[in-house]
Amino acid sequence: MLPALPRHLITPLIIATALFMENLDATVISTSLPAIAQDLGVDPIALKLALTSYLVSLAVFIPISGWMADRYGTRRVFRTAIAVFALGSLLCAFSSSLTGFVAARFVQGMGGAMMVPVGRLVILRGTPKQDLVRAMGYVTIPALLGPVLGPLLGGFISTYFHWRWIFLINLPIAALGLVLAGRHIANLRDAANPPLDKTGFLLTGLGLSLAMLGLATEGKHMLSVAWSSSLALSGLLLLALYPRHERHHPHPLLRLSLLRTPTFHASVLGGFLFRAGMGSTPFLLPLMLQLGLGMTPFESGLLTCSTAIGAIFMKTLMPRVLQRFGFRRIVIVNSLLCGVSFAAYGLFDASSPHWLMLATFLLGGCLRSLQFTSLNALAFADIRQQDMSHASTLSSVGQQLASGMGVTLAAFALQGVSALQGHATLQLSDFSWSFAIMGTLAMLSTLQFRRLPPGAGDNLATAKADS
Incomplete structure (x- = not known):
């Protein structure tokens, strides 16, 4: 073919x-x-x-x-x-x-x-x-x-x-x-490829790796607490050195100055909080369904794939929703709806009907798709054409880090709640509180989105309507 x-x-x-x-x-x-x-x-x-x-x-x-x-x-x-x-x-x-x-x-x-x-x-x-x-x-x-x-x-x-x-x-x-x-x-x-910012790559690459490894190994997994803390602090120190390097390099690896653009700032930093909260989904949800509710992996997969189906369905409605409500209102209100729907995952127990769980996951997928798509588009609303490549790179790095941080924070929440309740093994109630904590984290992104100027991203909605 x-x-x-x-x-x-x-x-x-x-x-x-x-x-x-x-x-x-x-x-x-x-x-x-x-x-x-x-x-x-x-x-x-x-x-x-x-x-x-x-x-x-x-x-x-x-x-x-x-x-x-x-x-x-x-x-x-x-x-x-x-x-x-x-x-x-x-x-x-x-x-x-x-x-x-x-x-x-x-x-x-x-x-x-x-x-x-x-x-x-x-x-x-x-x-x-x-x-x-x-x-x-x-x-x-x-x-x-x-x-x-x-x-x-x-x-x-x-x-x-x-x-x-x-x-x-x-x-x-x-x-x-x-x-x-x-x-x-x-x-x-x-042929016009500029030289690689090797120092920037060393500071960000090694800094991110050490910081995330240190945070992720906290909780007596692989490394001792002393080693985990040392790695995390070393990584954060390297990352703290990058902004000064970036200001003096003609071709920096990551252009942090782009964060001065309000729409890009809100999308990356506000989006970081939101993505961290929602990024815990692949970690928390399958564990709850299998360890908390006793489902097989296949039964768990049948339910969780509905979130992706909801995301696909929402993409067909995106242009009309954006034109009707605008970017600013959507990212503010929808971040709250996403947080509430995510926290609701923790309310299910062994007696919950599967159709209700399926409908809730489907709705959650729709809401998250609306937010992710809006944030991805909003990031480039006011970025100049010559800065698009740097903006795309910085946005992509932020998204991956947010997802990784979401998994790490969800594990902290799960371990902490389980320890506070005196559970030797994970119980369903541990997941309930963890979903509530991560849902609240996602809702905190509203504080960043409220700083957006009125009409933020309207040029994109107008362009969609004209096309």
Whole structure:
């Protein structure tokens, strides 16, 4: 079927396949956490490290992905990213300890960090403008289908086979991607590529890694409290040195000065609080359904995939909702609705009907999709065209860090509540309080959104209406 298409449309399909593998893997692990924890002989809360390490790896390596593509060529970097992701998948499948599994997930994140932005760059540079919308449509498919199929596939494999197959199924997809990318993707470069900000990469990459590793290992997982605290403080110190470096470097890795733009500031910083609260979903929800309510991984996946279905449905209503209410009102009110709906997840017990749970998850998916899409668009409402690349990078890093922080904070909440209630093992009431805490965190983002000027982002809503 591929040869029947023009080459500039074959390329997006190849990239979409690779991105589907990455998106699927990012969600497939969530429903398998209890099974993985049992097999590795660790506390399920300890697997927060597996989720966090992947997200931190994305945040560290996304900023240099564009530079790498310009320096070494898009085809070479994209194929290398697929190979690294496949290696990480193989290491995950054969991990026998928590340390090995966390390290393997970090390697996976390195590949994923290169695949997504470089793949989009290939399409933007190699597709005629009249076919760009169609080409980008192919690339959005993985983002829509991955979160739907991931929980189902992960739950099915963990229930009826073995969780290690979750990672092994990536290998044939990666092999096919390597072959097709070698044949159909051009090795585009940019001769005007500025030198890499190596000091900035060291400060941010090492700083983020140490800070998040220190925070995520708190709670007697892998490292002692003294070591965890030392790592976290060292990472934060390195990050504190970056703003001064950024002000004096002609081509800084991350342009923090963009945060002076009110809409971008609200989207990144207010969005950080919101994404941290909602980013705990892949961690808290499957654990509650399986450990708290006794469901199988497959039953859990059948319910949790409804959040992704709700997100897809909301995308069809987005233009009309934005035109009717405007960005500012939506992000303020909807952050409160999302927080309340998320806290409501913790009200379910063994007697709750599945149809009610399904409807609640579906509604939660709709509300979160509305907020995420609004924040993503609002971030670039007042950014100049020449600053778009830097803004996109900084926004992407913030999103990945927020999701990682959400998992870490949710684990803290779960451990703290369980300890306060004197529970030796996790109980359903521990999850109830944890959902309430993370929902409240998401609602705190309203304080940032209220600072938005009236009419913020209206130019985007108008543009949508005109088109």
